[in-house]
Amino acid sequence: MTTATDAAGQAPAPGPAETRTPILRARRLVKTFGRVVGLDGVSLELYPGEVLAIIGDNGAGKSTLIKCLTGAEIPDEGELFLDEKPVHFKRPQDARAAGIETVYQNLAVSPALDVAANLFLGREERKRGILGSVFRVVDQKGMREKARNELKALGISTLQDVTVPVENLSGGQRQAVAVARAAAFGSKVVVLDEPTAALGVRESNQVLELIRNLRDRGIPVILISHNMPHVFDVADRIHIQRLGKRAATITPESHTMTDAVAIMTGALRA
Ligand SMILES: Nc1ncnc2c1ncn2[C@@H]1O[C@H](COP(=O)(O)OP(=O)(O)OP(=O)(O)O)[C@@H](O)[C@H]1O
Ligand SMILES: [Mg+2]
Numbered sequence: 001m002t003t004a005t006d007a008a009g010q011a012p013a014p015g016p017a018e019t020r021t022p023i024l025r026a027r028r029l030v031k032t033f034g035r036v037v038g039l040d041g042v043s044l045e046l047y048p049g050e051v052l053a054i055i056g057d058n059g060a061g062k063s064t065l066i067k068c069l070t071g072a073e074i075p076d077e078g079e080l081f082l083d084e085k086p087v088h089f090k091r092p093q094d095a096r097a098a099g100i101e102t103v104y105q106n107l108a109v110s111p112a113l114d115v116a117a118n119l120f121l122g123r124e125e126r127k128r129g130i131l132g133s134v135f136r137v138v139d140q141k142g143m144r145e146k147a148r149n150e151l152k153a154l155g156i157s158t159l160q161d162v163t164v165p166v167e168n169l170s171g172g173q174r175q176a177v178a179v180a181r182a183a184a185f186g187s188k189v190v191v192l193d194e195p196t197a198a199l200g201v202r203e204s205n206q207v208l209e210l211i212r213n214l215r216d217r218g219i220p221v222i223l224i225s226h227n228m229p230h231v232f233d234v235a236d237r238i239h240i241q242r243l244g245k246r247a248a249t250i251t252p253e254s255h256t257m258t259d260a261v262a263i264m265t266g267a268l269r270a
Pocket of ligand 2: 062063064
């Protein structure tokens with residue numbers, strides 16, 4: 001990783017001195033549900049080469065924020081910029097086509113299909129020539145080969161056989177397939193919603209390692225998590241949501257976990 005750390009390896013503190021250009025920027029997003037205010041003027045910046053965690057209490061607006069960034073919800077007000085260009089996502093496919101891949105916790109993979117088929121789901125490659133162009137025959141061999149290479153490049157070593165149905169994999173391996181899928185198609189941004197929530201210690205560590213690998217390959221990651229140790233382990237910066245607003249953006253260097261929880265609950269003002 002290069003851009004998010006200085007020579008001493010410390011993530012630079014956010015603030016007025018920030019001169020980098022964000023890959024993804026949200027400005028003053030508002031989203032209401034009837035009388036409930038889900039987002040109350042939230043801004044967010046995601047910089048190249050970083051892992052940005054989003055934390056906050058239940059109902060703080062984390063999921064709503066992610067949904068507005070990934071086309072699953074349309075904000076009532078506010079602006080969204082990808083590479084400094086305004087974007088208006090109407091549905092998740094729009095965000096995906098623009099390079100924002102979201103890994104939802106449960107619907108990320110199709111259980112009955114094998115690993116390679118999951119990686120290429122919705123983007124199947126056809127055989128060359130008339131077989132592919134006219135008869136739409138999928139290039140299974142080619143996709144399996146690419147799937148193996150992709151998993152290898154991401155350092156996913158626990159998944160040897162790409163022909164195994166995903167339903168036979170462990171939770172961590174499934175999550176790995178979902179992340180690999182997001183990484184495999186030249187995504188600009190990967191968004192992970194609670195990727196370690198249902199996983200054991202070993203599997204969680206594998207997913208955290210995968211997140212670092214993604215970042216080190218130049219793909220910035222937005223990670224929603226309730227797990228403070230995981231957040232402080234992997235995040236370069238931490239966006240704290242509270243009551244529909246951004247309460248603060250901190251770093252693991254600038255604040256402790258106790259501080260973060262205090263900001264989340266309103267006990268500490270950042
Ligand atoms: N579709 C919806 N209809 C009505 N209210 C909603 C809807 N989606 C979210 N809300 C409300 O918006 C607020 C923010 O919800 P959101 O799901 O973004 O919180 P969250 O931070 O993801 O919480 P959690 O940690 O519990 O997942 C809450 O008050 C919630 O009840
Ligand atoms: Mg949520």
